[in-house]
Amino acid sequence: MAEEKDIVELREKLARAAQLLLYKHHMQPGAKAWELKRALGRDYEQILKLLNAEFDKLGLQVKRVSEGEASSDSDRYYATLRGHPRVTEARTFGWRIDDMAMLTVALAHILSKQGKAPLKEVERMLEEKFPRWRIESTLDRFIRRGYLSEDDEGLLYVGWRARAEIDQRTLLGLLLGKEEKPSEAEAEPKVETAKVEETQED
Amino acid sequence: MPGERQELMLRIIDLCDMVRKRGIDPFDVEVREFFDRLRELLPNLKKHEELYLDIQAVLGLADVVFQQGEWIKHKSSMLYLDPLLIMLKLHALPARELADVFARSWHPIVQLETLSPHGIAEAKQYWTNLPSLEERWRGLDTTEVFTGEIARRELARMGILSEEDFAAVLDRTWRDLKEAAGERGEISYWDFIHVRSFEKTVERAWLVSFLVSYGYATLELKPLEEEILLKPLPKPRELERVATFSVPIAISRDEWLRRRKGG
Numbered sequence: 009m010a011e012e013k014d015i016v017e018l019r020e021k022l023a024r025a026a027q028l029l030l031y032k033h034h035m036q037p038g039a040k041a042w043e044l045k046r047a048l049g050r051d052y053e054q055i056l057k058l059l060n061a062e063f064d065k066l067g068l069q070v071k072r073v074s075e076g077e078a079s080s081d082s083d084r085y086y087a088t089l090r091g092h093p094r095v096t097e098a099r100t101f102g103w104r105i106d107d108m109a110m111l112t113v114a115l116a117h118i119l120s121k122q123g124k125a126p127l128k129e130v131e132r133m134l135e136e137k138f139p140r141w142r143i144e145s146t147l148d149r150f151i152r153r154g155y156l157s158e159d160d161e162g163l164l165y166v167g168w169r170a171r172a173e174i175d176q177r178t179l180l181g182l183l184l185g186k187e188e189k190p191s192e193a194e195a196e197p198k199v200e201t202a203k204v205e206e207t208q209e210d
Numbered sequence: 211m212p213g214e215r216q217e218l219m220l221r222i223i224d225l226c227d228m229v230r231k232r233g234i235d236p237f238d239v240e241v242r243e244f245f246d247r248l249r250e251l252l253p254n255l256k257k258h259e260e261l262y263l264d265i266q267a268v269l270g271l272a273d274v275v276f277q278q279g280e281w282i283k284h285k286s287s288m289l290y291l292d293p294l295l296i297m298l299k300l301h302a303l304p305a306r307e308l309a310d311v312f313a314r315s316w317h318p319i320v321q322l323e324t325l326s327p328h329g330i331a332e333a334k335q336y337w338t339n340l341p342s343l344e345e346r347w348r349g350l351d352t353t354e355v356f357t358g359e360i361a362r363r364e365l366a367r368m369g370i371l372s373e374e375d376f377a378a379v380l381d382r383t384w385r386d387l388k389e390a391a392g393e394r395g396e397i398s399y400w401d402f403i404h405v406r407s408f409e410k411t412v413e414r415a416w417l418v419s420f421l422v423s424y425g426y427a428t429l430e431l432k433p434l435e436e437e438i439l440l441k442p443l444p445k446p447r448e449l450e451r452v453a454t455f456s457v458p459i460a461i462s463r464d465e466w467l468r469r470r471k472g473g
Contacts, residue, residue, distance in 0.1 A: 030322050037321035068320055088317040095306075095313045108309035113300050120293035122284045126232060133297075137305060161231055172319055179315035180291050183299050 018058070021048050025059045029070065029087040036154070036168065038086035041072075045081070056085065067091060073172045086172045110134055110146050111155055111170075116183055118156075118166055119176055127162045215251050219263040222248070226270025229277055236277035244271055383417040384426050387442040399429065399438035399459070400469055408466050415461050429457055 024047055028039040044052040060070040069090040074083045093101070098108060113134055118125045127147070134143045147164075150156045154169030166176070222244050229236050248267055255261050300308070325333070391397045403414040418440065421427045425447035430439040438459070 030320060031324040032321045033324065033326060037319050069317070071317070087320045089320065090317070092314050092316050093318070095310050098309075098313045098316070101318070105309045106305055108312040109305035112308040112312040116296050116300055120291060120296040122281065133300065136301065163231065169319070173317055174312075175315045175317065179311060180296070182311045182314055183303075184291060184295065 018055075021055050022059055022062065024048060025052070025055050026062075026087075029059070029085060036084070038084050038172070040081065041079075041083045041085065042081040044085060063087065064090065071172060073168070084168075084172070088173060106138060106142070107146055110138060110143070111150060112179065112183070113137070114147070114150065114156060114164065115166060115170060115174065115176070116180060118164055119180060124163045124165050127158060127164050130164055215254065215260060216263060218247060218251070219260070219267045222267040223263070223270050226267075226274050229274050236274045236281055239271075239274050241271050241274055241278075380417060380420055380424075380426075383414070384421055384442065387418075387421065387427060387440065388444075391440070391442050396430070396439045396441045399440045402440050403461075404466070404469060408463055411466055412461055415459070431457065 025044065028044060028047060033039075039047075041052075044056070048055045056070050063069055067090050068087050071086050071088045072079070072083055073086065074080070095105070095108070099105070114130050117130055117133055131143055131147070134147075138146075147156065151158055151167070154167040155173075156170065157165045157167040159165070170176075225239055228234050229239060244267070248264060248271075252264065255264055303311075387397070387402060390402055399418070403411055403418055405411050405414060418427070421442075422429055422440075425443065427440055427442045428447075430441060432439065438457075
């Protein structure tokens with residue numbers, strides 16, 4: 009009888025965790041560690057592990073993003089796609105090829121410069137491939153949506169959304185591994201393997 | 211001598227600032243040497259202003275040491291890749307390939323929009339204060355018009371739609387201007403815009419304003435002669451590097467008639 013009660017309680021907690029992660033209830037999606045601890049109890053990490061296993065069946069995953077190096081109560085958990093969309097699928101999400109390319113250039117440049125780069129420098133790089141009038145508005149949009157962030161001194165950083173959604177190591181790896189002429193044989197390699205440590209599976 | 215002291219401290223502050231803001235390699239700064247120089251200077255510093263600069267310089271150098279630590283951490287991390295190599299790749303790859311790199315490292319957040327209690331309260335208040343449809347439509351005298359079809363040529367005739375692309379019209383005007391300016395490379399503004407109908411004159415003046423704004427031509431004002439000269443440029447000029455200003459030019463029907471009579 010007690011066991012049955014435990015299972016019901018666990019199911020309720022799983023449902024609550026899924027609601028907290030999936031429904032947007034603040035300006036940003038996902039939920040902070042302290043919110044999950046308050047709603048699910050001290051063993052919230054175990055609940056998230058179980059939720060991650062459930063999400064796995066749907067091609068989703070629970071992802072933790074820390075502000076600093078050590079984990080803290082302000083870490084944020086998100087539900088993200090486990091795999092990655094194809095370029096053609098991403099276009100149906102409302103992304104243009106140029107937008108994706110611009111974000112790749114901006115992020116790769118920032119990451120290669122120790123996580124920060126002057127906005128002007130990024131704009132100059134983009135000007136080599138894209139019209140100037142599109143660059144400003146696109147960068148503004150990336151900042152508004154959280155892919156990039158900008159400080160008062162005009163420095164660009166990797167934004168909260170990019171930290172949650174983009175596997176930075178894979179991005180740089182793929183960039184360096186890319187042949188200058190696209191080959192058709194290149195299809196679905198190594199993307200998923202490199203990023204296990206940030207998900208709940210580890 | 212005090213000038214030299216200040217200059218050195220300002221130079222250190224500026225250098226430290228550049229490391230922080232422009233991402234210059236912090237190991238390029240000779241921290242130890244600068245600290246030694248500051249130590250030598252310290253006994254001679256008397257004014258508050260100099261002491262303040264000394265503090266700023268020391269804080270700047272301390273920040274550089276911090277940046278050096280961060281630099282080492284970054285270089286030893288898995289994310290460190292030669293910036294030059296990355297830059298070369300970014301230059302070489304076409305947009306489609308760059309987009310592919312993004313898509314393959316992208317795991318979009320899954321989220322559902324939902325109403326918060328605050329949002330529900332706001333919606334309730336809006337609904338309560340919203341007048342009925344009948345009330346809102348009262349006083350609006352409308353007649354029902356059925357939709358129909360109209361040809362593109364008809365819209366152009368009515369002046370709603372242009373038959374030509376704007377860029378093409380602008381390009382044509384630029385060519386006309388170059389031709390009209392001839393070898394002199396300039397023509398009176400009024401001579402150029404003046405055509406047989408007043409409407410066409412205004413249209414030409416409007417197009418000229420775009421030519422000047424976009425850097426395809428320049429205007430030279432001669433206030434004493436009361437003349438405005440229009441000079442087409444062989445290539446569009448980048449306006450960012452040029453100081454620009456606006457020139458309002460009024461074109462009235464009377465003015466147009468006067469110039470027409472005057473020949």
